Amino acid sequence: MNARTDLPPALAAEPPALDAIRALDGEMVDIRHQIHQNPELGFEEVATSDLVAERLARWGYEVHRGLGRTGVVGTLKVGNGTKRLGIRADMDALPVQETNGRPWASKVLGKMHACGHDGHTTMLLGAARHLAATRNFDGTLHLIFQPAEEGLGGARVMIEDGFFDKFPCDAVFALHNMPGLEAGKLGFITGPAMASSDSAVITVTGNGGHGAMPQMSVDPVVAASAIVMSLQTIVSRNVPPLDTAIVTVGAFHAGTTFNVIPEKAELKLTIRALRPQVRDQLQQRITEVAQAQAAVYGASAEVAYDRRYPVLVNDAEATDFARRVALDWVGEAGVMPNLAPLTGSEDFAFFLEKCKGSYLLLGNGTGQGIGEGGCMVHNPNYDFNDRVLGTGASYWVRLAEAFLV
Ligand SMILES: [Zn+2]
Ligand SMILES: [Zn+2]
Known part of the structure; x- marks a missing residue:
């Protein structure tokens, strides 16, 4: 002893x-x-x-x-x-x-x-x-x-x-x-x-302008908001219900003041999965959803996906x-x-x-x-x-x- x-x-x-x-x-x-x-x-x-x-x-x-x-x-x-x-x-x-x-x-x-x-x-x-x-x-x-x-x-x-x-x-x-x-x-x-741990930065690009004349611009805040909501359906609608998956939008940054529609909005995500196949599926769907949702609003989305720990x-x-x-x-x-x-x-x-x-x-x-x-x-x-x-x-x-x- x-x-x-x-x-x-x-x-x-x-x-x-x-x-x-x-x-x-x-x-x-x-x-x-x-x-x-x-x-x-x-x-x-x-x-x-x-x-x-x-x-x-x-x-x-x-x-x-x-x-x-x-x-x-x-x-x-x-x-x-x-x-x-x-x-x-x-x-x-x-x-x-x-x-x-x-x-x-x-x-x-x-x-x-x-x-x-x-x-x-x-x-x-x-x-x-x-x-x-x-x-x-x-x-x-x-x-x-x-x-x-x-x-x-x-x-x-x-x-x-x-x-x-x-x-x-x-x-x-x-x-x-x-x-x-x-x-x-x-x-x-x-x-x-143990889960995979990946991160992604989604940059949504619109066309900035005056907040009182939204018809003259493409608002990346609205497009990014739609992306945040649509991302929630990946776990509930795409991933098999018995699999574990986590898609968290931990940061949403856009704009500077009341009456300016900004050029860009940025989302930062952490993504976890317990099967390699689900990990791949999450990457594919996050990219597709972000790009398609941005397109709905006339904006574009660039997804920088960082595969960190498997x-x-x-x-x-x-x-x-x-x-x-x-x-x-x-x-x-x-x-x-x-x-x-x-x-x-x-x-x-x-x-x-x-x-x-x-x-x-x-x-x-x-x-x-x-x-x-x-x-x-x-x-x-x-x-x-x-x-x-x-x-x-x-x-x-x-x-x-x-x-x-
Ligand atoms: Zn530790
Ligand atoms: Zn440790």
Whole structure:
């Protein structure tokens, strides 16, 4: 057990961990707090990637740096096995000002690990240390420390930099902590698990003029208003009723004063879907509806569509495998039943477009007190729950040992 005084007193039911990993708890808590105190935003993870690379090299990993600028890959080959496994953690923090007074709170103004990527990195390092010390597997292990998950698509950049050419994998796995789920419980979702996240800017161009002589102009405000209303029918009339789709017009900008009909109006949209086909359908219909509605009013619409994060689709076989690893270790009681897909997005989706694998959830806790883990991610009071470091690290050890045989 851990004797540190900055951990809250033990709860009746500690989240599960392997004994050998439990022995690394103190070291993992130190690493987690060090990363937490020194948060770095996407593609700026210099000190974090230095720390990761230094530890991996110390433990005997072949270390590759520079994929996705600050990305680190640690490779360990044991035996003659031909199987190749990738496990990924993200390293970036968020531009959020931390508001809690914990001793390990962020030392950097306006930046904090508000999504728990400090914990994800630490758990993978804990597993790395144990796997290198015991070498109880046969094959090639690639540990992927990815930059810039938050909005900047670090996963895509690593892949564009040749990740899968340099480090071919038979399967890839990653996890995210989840406040609101019991600490240390593991959750698996087969198939589409997290939504795509796209954005669009619709620029409606009319013909400006005097507000008292509308017949002399083409009013882009009226055309854009019709577009906003028509867009609402895409989810209700085009997307199959059993599919999830979200079309939100978050911004509508036009005009300057009472009596001037402006030249242009601009709409900004966020668009989410849980199936790649629905994602494509939304893009097609949003473009068609905007252009056709503008034409009705004699205006024109230009749609700048930005496909950002794809739908995260968990491979059925890989997810079954990942779930079995959990059940073999912690039994039914340690696994969340029937988790529903999430409408949030995650750039591990890019890895899963190229390679089969699965993205799982780790309960961060439900209570709102210090060390209880229930505060939602991206909140200024959030903190990764140190109690589940051992659970995540142990799970990665079990997964690697089960996959690389
Ligand atoms: Zn986040
Ligand atoms: Zn996150």
